[in-house]
Amino acid sequence: MAKRIVLDLDLCCGCRSCEAACKAAYKGEARIRHGEIAGEAYLPLACKHCKDPLCVAACPVDAIKRDDETGLVIRSSLICIGCQSCAYACPFGVIDAPLVRHVSQKCNLCNDREDGPRCVAACSSGALQFLTEEEIEKHEIGMRMVSKNAFFRRKA
């Protein structure tokens, strides 16, 4: 069963452990970006591994491929020519345009690690979870605070 990284905005405390874990594991190239929503809530962003990925369509050299079995969208470091097409095509902006080592930085859900992505393991508040599609549907995520009142966090 394909699993995805899911963020519970209620729990994210903005510590950037996810980004540090990714950066430490991938030679200083973080594949998860840490943003803020208008200064009100934190929003770590990683690749969604889309069903019909635009980055795959945009890649001129077929360096990015989707594995239909696992649902993973994987980029090959060998084939990538660093043209940045994927970065511009991605509707979520999770592939960074300024390329490090002249290849795009693309989340692979830490497929070298048995227990799933390192960002999820490191997440200090438990905001990032690694769930199957079925689990995602059952889960109430971000339903307690942020979705009800976006200004909850900075009321001071």
Added chain:
Amino acid sequence: MKKIDPTFTTVKKTVCPFCSFGCELGVVFDEFGVKGVEYIKEGSSEGRLCPRGSAAALYLNHPKRLSMPMKNGKVLEWSKLIKDLKKIIGAPKNVAVTFDRNITIEEYESIISFCNKTGIENIASTYFEPEIFLKKFLNKPFSLDEIDNAQMIIVLGDPFSQAPMISKALINWKLRDRKNRLVVIDTINSHTAGFANDFLKGTVGTEPILLFSLAQENIGNIDIPAITNIAESKITEISKSFKQAENGLIIVSLPFAHTYDPLLLTQGLVKLSTFSNKKVVPLVEFAGFEGNQYFGSIMSLVKKKKIKHLINFGELFPFYYAQVAKNLKALNIYSTSTIKYNGYTTIPAALNLEKEGTILTNFGKKKLDGNIKPPSGAKTISEILALFQEMSGKGKRLDMPELKINIKERAKKLVEKCTTPKTKKKKIFKLIGEKIAYNFLGFFEKEILKLNLHDAKELGIKQNDIISIKSKHGSIELAAKLTKDVEKGIVSIPAETPEVKSLFDFDIDNNIINFIPTEVEIWRRG
């Protein structure tokens, strides 16, 4: 999913050395050496790590890792180093020994034994700031269940920045029951403050006064609402509720250079803890040891030319700060170190990650297995001390001299400091520090200066403008972040690097070195 090849990959368990939380972590080795960090679910933080913990493996094979003793940038033979040190300790009255958190209990005992046998009497910890006092609250081990069981928690500072592993317990506790009440005392808006039922946003430096007021303690004739900017009725109501709460906690995560009087602040915590019968949980950078005197005494003796040599067991970083280095200029410093540094004689040492022994944490004592070997050439402190064969052994813990204070007198002085009139000629700001785990050693972007929107408008500063910030100790340039998080007249900066810390004033009061809110000028570059 692709599996890790067990033939080449091993995970060695150790404990993160970067704060008092002491999270368990695994270091992954493959056939080429250190590969990264693994998350140990059985640990006290359930495998979760802050950015510092996640980056821990980078320190093990850091390109600047020291592997040979060095003097003024040149390699020094071990035999020559030991010969030099033996000569120095021949006149023990001229020598001081210091240490920091990066030592185990066993190493601490060896150091004390070394001092006893050599006759060295000047022994101090390199602790600065209020942390040296907060450490005493570590005597009672803490458990995350205590947060779950609490009805009311008072937080001083922002624990999400210092030890973010506490956030899961605190957020879930807050969300689980609407009746659970979180009170935050801080001078700037933090993420924790955003969650709070009550945010006591006091004036800079007035935290001790708020603590005494919450403990309903008489501290003399002080107009508390005027000085702290918090209504007295609010303080009284919180104080009563906290006392009545069956279970509660006082969590302390003090930012850098926020308080003028750490002794008064500690007394305030003791009073509030006694008044409410609630435990104080300190989240501190270090959970180490004490000497027989404060570091300030060593600095005074250096000034009087009574000490000529200093042997430091632990990291060199306290001596990086320009203000401290200036005071220690006359000293001949020998220090264990993990990275190369040309200023002093450096002795290659093992990181806590690589040691065997016992360390102190918020959760009590933890064992280090010592199954990660330091790089060739680096030694543990016990191994270094073993080179002085006749002096090794086990020494007893030292007691610090107890500091007694007149609370009313000090509170009055504190009020004067917090209300110093500003000069009208120039726009002067008060600079305070922040502790942000992810800014550790500049792992992410460079520091930014938080500036109030109105102040920025007055000075013509826009978002991300490069600005100069100048204190009497020096100046640096960095980007501006305009925000409502800081009040008018206050600027805030993540104080992690020596360059930033070197901007701050420090007080030596009762021989304790305390970094304080500092007056600075700022202007837009160009």
